[in-house]
Amino acid sequence: MPPYTGELLLSILIPVYNERTVVERSLAQVLAAPLPENMDRELIIVDDCSTDGTSEILEKLVADQSGIRLIRKTVNEGKGAAVRTAIGHATGDFCLVQDADLEYDPSEYPRLLRPLLDGRADAVFGSRYLAGDQTRVLPFWHSMINKYLTLLSNMFCNLNLTDMETGYKVFRTDLLKSIPIRANRFGFEPEITMKSAKRKLRIYEVPISYHGRTYEEGKKIGWKDGVKALGVILHFWLIDDLYVEPYGRAFLNNLTGTPQYLSWLTRVLRPHLGDTVLELGAGIGNIAGRLMGRRLQYVAAERDPLYLHSLKNRFLRTPNVSVLKLDPEQPADFDAAGGPFDTVLCINVLEYVKQPAAVIDSASRVLKPGGSMIILAPQGEALYGTLDRTLGHLRRFSGPGLLTLLGQHGFTAKQIYQLNKIGMPAWELYGKVLHRKQISKVMLKAFDKTVWFWRRVDGLLPWRGLSLVIVATKGRADPHNTEGTIP
Numbered sequence: 001m002p003p004y005t006g007e008l009l010l011s012i013l014i015p016v017y018n019e020r021t022v023v024e025r026s027l028a029q030v031l032a033a034p035l036p037e038n039m040d041r042e043l044i045i046v047d048d049c050s051t052d053g054t055s056e057i058l059e060k061l062v063a064d065q066s067g068i069r070l071i072r073k074t075v076n077e078g079k080g081a082a083v084r085t086a087i088g089h090a091t092g093d094f095c096l097v098q099d100a101d102l103e104y105d106p107s108e109y110p111r112l113l114r115p116l117l118d119g120r121a122d123a124v125f126g127s128r129y130l131a132g133d134q135t136r137v138l139p140f141w142h143s144m145i146n147k148y149l150t151l152l153s154n155m156f157c158n159l160n161l162t163d164m165e166t167g168y169k170v171f172r173t174d175l176l177k178s179i180p181i182r183a184n185r186f187g188f189e190p191e192i193t194m195k196s197a198k199r200k201l202r203i204y205e206v207p208i209s210y211h212g213r214t215y216e217e218g219k220k221i222g223w224k225d226g227v228k229a230l231g232v233i234l235h236f237w238l239i240d241d242l243y244v245e246p247y248g249r250a251f252l253n254n255l256t257g258t259p260q261y262l263s264w265l266t267r268v269l270r271p272h273l274g275d276t277v278l279e280l281g282a283g284i285g286n287i288a289g290r291l292m293g294r295r296l297q298y299v300a301a302e303r304d305p306l307y308l309h310s311l312k313n314r315f316l317r318t319p320n321v322s323v324l325k326l327d328p329e330q331p332a333d334f335d336a337a338g339g340p341f342d343t344v345l346c347i348n349v350l351e352y353v354k355q356p357a358a359v360i361d362s363a364s365r366v367l368k369p370g371g372s373m374i375i376l377a378p379q380g381e382a383l384y385g386t387l388d389r390t391l392g393h394l395r396r397f398s399g400p401g402l403l404t405l406l407g408q409h410g411f412t413a414k415q416i417y418q419l420n421k422i423g424m425p426a427w428e429l430y431g432k433v434l435h436r437k438q439i440s441k442v443m444l445k446a447f448d449k450t451v452w453f454w455r456r457v458d459g460l461l462p463w464r465g466l467s468l469v470i471v472a473t474k475g476r477a478d479p480h481n482t483e484g485t486i487p
Helices: 023-032 054-064 079-089 106-117 140-157 173-177 188-198 223-238 250-257 259-272 305-314 331-337 356-365 386-391 399-408 423-433 441-449 451-460
Strands: 008-016 039-047 068-072 094-097 123-127 169-172 203-207 276-280 297-302 321-325 341-347 367-378 411-419 467-474
Touching: 008 023, 008 079, 008 106, 023 039, 023 054, 023 106, 039 054, 039 079, 054 068, 068 079, 079 173, 079 188, 094 106, 094 173, 106 123, 106 169, 106 203, 140 188, 140 223, 169 173, 169 188, 173 305, 188 223, 259 341, 259 367, 259 411, 259 441, 259 451, 259 467, 276 356, 297 305, 305 321, 321 331, 331 356, 341 356, 356 367, 356 399, 367 399, 367 411, 386 423, 399 411, 399 467, 441 451
Parallel strands: 008 039, 008 094, 039 068, 123 203, 276 297, 276 341, 297 321, 341 367
Antiparallel strands: 094 169, 123 169, 367 467, 411 467
């Protein structure tokens, strides 16, 4: 990605709780900290219901200084909750978390920002254990607990950080706003690390100075928080909770946590792919990552900017994969796709668009004669319910209806699969009977662990699948061909 240019704004997020002895000096250092020439700053201070006079000091500072916003909470919830509140008010290009306790040195902002400004990073962690300018020597066991938690976090995140618990973390604001923060206290650090890893953000570490406080001087984190941090690591390793609610398709992209189901799906798709493939609605690359091998050209197309970002990171060094911004509802966007292609993949796309016929027509234009369009769509019009509405589905399909639609645009159904029959009764129970808005993430994990069994018995179940997969060839049907019938 190219380096950032033009005027930029840094949002400095400052959670504060009972820091009256240091808060004024701390904020003075933040306001005086050096920044790149083209960057301004905004301070977003969240007073987490201080009771020691900190609130009055903050009120005076805000009255005397522009560029500071103060949010006062009526209930003390903890650092994570305060940071979550501050993120909601941030308007800058980048967000930097700054504790108000003078342990971290604001003069090092340029060092933290450099990988972001160069376009190399999405997040930068300031490490107290790399070679910084100055580091205060602290109690052995406190340091060992930090390093042990970093080790455990690395094991479950598959990262090689030296300091997961650092209080200096900087993010691209658009990415940070899209990540749900659930932890209220110091669990924020392992949670945001785990989710950044699962979202495949480009994380850099830089050395920082550290002037840690002792407990006598007011340090608030203790061994109990270390135990809770371990629980947070395990929880968010098991549970995928990667996108905020407005991203309806996040449910589908959270299937990155159901690798066995994805392997089942790609096992069905792979035999029908040609050498050149265009995938519409590629999401975060769950399908592309499994199907790109041995393809001469694989174009992962997506319209959502967050998913585009994830795709570019994921396939940055994959020469046969290119990432393309393409809105399937904009016919002109297909002109930039290149082609013609052997295969167009349309996996979980048609249920989101207003005019599925227009998408099929546009896909036909970029296919070679005799090329294949592979569609996966939710089946069962009568099943449409609260789960579909939560996901942003506009419809579910019937098999005959989808076949008719393909036939009207010059496609012949070559192969039809009923997929995930065991999911049909569960979807009906949750979406139509219980009117639930989501399926438990634990249930998704349990389903994935038993996919090996359901895949083998799927063909024996007497009802139709939750999803319908149709492999259709560009060209009119042979009247003697009976392949294109719903099994």
